[in-house]
Amino acid sequence: MKKKKSNLPDQDYRYLFENASDAVWVEDLDGEVIYANRAAERLTGFSVGQLIDDGVLRFQPDDGDTVAGIKQRLLAGEDCQQPYEQRIIRRDGSAAIWRVATSLLNICGEVKGFQHIARDVTTERQTQDNMRFYVQEVIRAQEDERKRVARELHDEVSPSLLLLIQRIDAIVSSSRLKLTDVMKEKMEDLRVQTVEALESTRRIAQDLRPRILDDLGLIPALEWMADNLIKKHGIEAKVVIGGTECQLPSEVQLLLFRIAQEALNNIRKHSEASNVEITVTYGEQKTVVAISDNGRGFSIPERVGDLAAIGKLGLAGMRERAQLIGGYFCVHSQPGHGTVVSVEVPNQGNMCDLHARKNGLEARLKA
Template sequence: MIAKLRRRLLHTPLFYKILWANIAIVALGAVAGTVITVWHVTAFPDQEHYPLIALFAGAGVVISVLVNQWVLRKALEPLDRLQTAVEAIRSGSRNVRVELGDNSDERFDRLAEAFNQMLEQIEHDSQRLRQLSHQILQAQEEERRRLAHELHDEAAQSLTSLLVHIRLLERAQNPAEAQRHIQELRELTARALEDVRRVALDLRPKILDDLGLAAALEWRVDELNKAHGLQASITIEGMERRLPREMELVFYRIAQEALSNVCRHAQAKKVAVSLHSDGRRCILEVVDDGVGFDASRLDGRKGDGLGLIGMRERIAMIGGSLEIASRPGAGTRIKAQAPWPQTEG
């Protein structure tokens, strides 16, 4: 019973702690002063009573100061703990939390809880930033590895073949043989130029800057049909005006990554790309009939893989969202959408 009463008193709001303490001081002082004054008047009727009144007044002031100081010091202990936590964070510590303790009230509890939640969110965001930085480095290395592989296996081999045919041309015995080697050199040079052009377009298609997102996606689908033998199609609606360049690049990279995943992993026969606007949003969808996967296991962190994480981060930069729907054996649908800008890009 006493412990329960103590907890209730300790959790009393600061205003009422101070109010009740001063009420107690006034009440006890009034009672004690009256009793002692009556006794003094009765016992010493001929003596002056003003010094006694002054003594009571002085004692009341001292007691009031001491009691209020003690009550305030105890009541403000949660703020002292909060200040200690702030100083610890300022000095570089990141695993600090404010303990509520017994001596608190609802407002201090809410303040401490909000402070702790803020620290946890900062720690979560810091971990997320470190994770994303690591993933960005991995993605950069993967892209460099892919480019090195393509340059070595295609452009470098074409250039090597050029050197071989130049040597054969130098050793030609007659004009007809030389003419044949010249024709082969012309074909090899055209192939090498096409390989370099394709790698450059993969990095940054010029058509995206010149003609916009719709034309770039149509070109990408055409290239997919030619290079991979997929039955790829594209539908574009409501895209009469261009998006800002940043949005066009985001949607293009998402489509590029989605189509790359289809070629590498989906084992699909058909893929459909859709780009449309309903006046308020720009929506991109890539749907395939491949092997699919268990989308319910994606957690937005490790389960997504670098490609899907990159899509989420890209679309988030322009205030959009990404939806992934897939089941084993039922294909995959990736939907990216973002608000249509109020002004033209």
């Protein structure tokens, strides 16, 4: 391992640094590389000598925390979210995405520099973006099919059932047809069954794709679901609006509606709640939708990503939908203390840009 002249002591762990699969390098406070291992050489394309003598380890600015920002916060004693992702420029001019962890280098109680450990996650990010694009396409196809079926039920099946009801009424009320009491009773039973079929058809069409969402937007659709909880299931529910309402993209409204719909279905089936509140808070940069209940609650795993593993598929689906619109999903619950499900989405940017998500990584790397 090559090193610059410095007052850094020799390390007993030099062999581990040298042969680690992750890139490891040490900088002084001026940003000059003092140590670098072979993995750093392999991942950047530059020799260890070039990394140390020429200082050619170059970073690209990225959203969120970067190497430069992390170092400043560590020196200031602030908490940092680690590991973080950072783009770097390889020797051949291509860009890669590294997942980096940075720590202060203390010698005899004095900060002398920074130690970084990094792993190339470019392929992983590409795989994640491709998988997310695939899931988005599946959900889009599902929603298109739901919309088509709901339209056919509303425009074709429902009018036919309504016409059948009218004809039954005409037959029963006709003075020219002398129906026996038995026949009238059977016709009445037929009418009742047809009315029930019509109501079921309308309900299924609404559940598949409520027209109120397409016609009036998210808030009326949420209020419609709250009214259904009150009328059909005896659960007190209300919608509370905070901030100045802004117009979200239609795909975002749809996915927020689906998240709320799944949350309310869970409440109806499992929570034994008597009161539900749906809160929509509009901010300058983000919108937050929260669904809270006073039900029996449940124990949640330490990681939200483990929801599917413990059988909470509905919550896992909500989390996935939130991620598809660039949102953040959170659930809080304790046995006996109810549940709060919330999703936070940005008002602009990163909103269901399906094809950008598929090809965006390569475009960012080439930028």
